[in-house]
Amino acid sequence: GQQVMQxxxxxxxxxxxxxxxxxxxxxxxSNIQWYxxxxxxxxxxxxxxxxSGEVKKQKRLTFQFGEAKKxxxxxxxxxxxxxxxxxxxxxxxxxxxxxVTFGTGTKLQxxx
Amino acid sequence: DGGITQSPKYLFRKEGQNVTLSCEQNLNHDAxxxxxxxxxxxxxxxxxxxxxxxxxxxxxxxxxxVSREKKxxxxxxxxxxxxxxxxxxxxxxxxxxxxxxxxxxGTRLTVV
Numbered sequence: 001g002q003q004v005m006q007x008x009x010x011x012x013x014x015x016x017x018x019x020x021x022x023x024x025x026x027x028x029x030s031n032i033q034w035y036x037x038x039x040x041x042x043x044x045x046x047x048x049x050x051x052s053g054e055v056k057k058q059k060r061l062t063f064q065f066g067e068a069k070k071x072x073x074x075x076x077x078x079x080x081x082x083x084x085x086x087x088x089x090x091x092x093x094x095x096x097x098x099x100v101t102f103g104t105g106t107k108l109q110x111x112x
Numbered sequence: 113d114g115g116i117t118q119s120p121k122y123l124f125r126k127e128g129q130n131v132t133l134s135c136e137q138n139l140n141h142d143a144x145x146x147x148x149x150x151x152x153x154x155x156x157x158x159x160x161x162x163x164x165x166x167x168x169x170x171x172x173x174x175x176x177x178v179s180r181e182k183k184x185x186x187x188x189x190x191x192x193x194x195x196x197x198x199x200x201x202x203x204x205x206x207x208x209x210x211x212x213x214x215x216x217x218g219t220r221l222t223v224v
Contacts, residue, residue: 033211042202042215088154092211100211102155
């Protein structure tokens with residue numbers, strides 16, 4: 001089946017350091033979404049990317065969709081302890097009936 | 113406030129028993145979804161429904177059943193046929209044609 005690979009699986013950073021997580025698909029995506037799940041919580045929608053090469057920013061978070069629409073990244077500048085959680089990407093494949101495939105997630109731990 | 117309510121938050125089940133997890137939304141969303149989350153495996157789709165009285169199997173539907181008799185409600189039954197039901201179950205909803213899901217707070221099911 002269609003898979004969205006996400007790396008790394010875990011990341012520990014010192015507070016103030018940057019963090020990046022990557023999503024890769026073997027086939028072209030129609031769009032991609034990013035979610036954040038705090039420890040013990042549920043996923044919360046962050047953003048959607050639709051266009052090839054699209055870049056969107058939310059304060060310290062920068063989201064990018066690859067030119068071929070097969071990969072995406074989330075970059076956090078100067079991490080804070082409030083950034084702790086698991087970040088998931090979720091891609092919709094062309095022709096898919098409004099269901100998306102979630103990546104395995106990257107668990108971020110920020111050391112104060 | 114609009115949102116999705118899942119109940120109960122924690123559920124313990126004896127082997128061989130069926131249990132039903134509740135999911136109710138007041139967001140007027142047409143589409144609803146059930147996901148299962150296991151450590152290190154991200155979110156896997158169990159069932160989804162685009163409209164009342166219609167639903168489709170997801171990637172791991174075996175051992176589960178759903179109904180969609182009302183727009184607001186999408187209960188999930190975990191049957192005794194599900195071989196490894198212990199997991200965190202998440203319900204989500206979205207407006208028709210969109211992929212920005214709103215998730216409930218989840219039900220943690222444990223088989224004892």
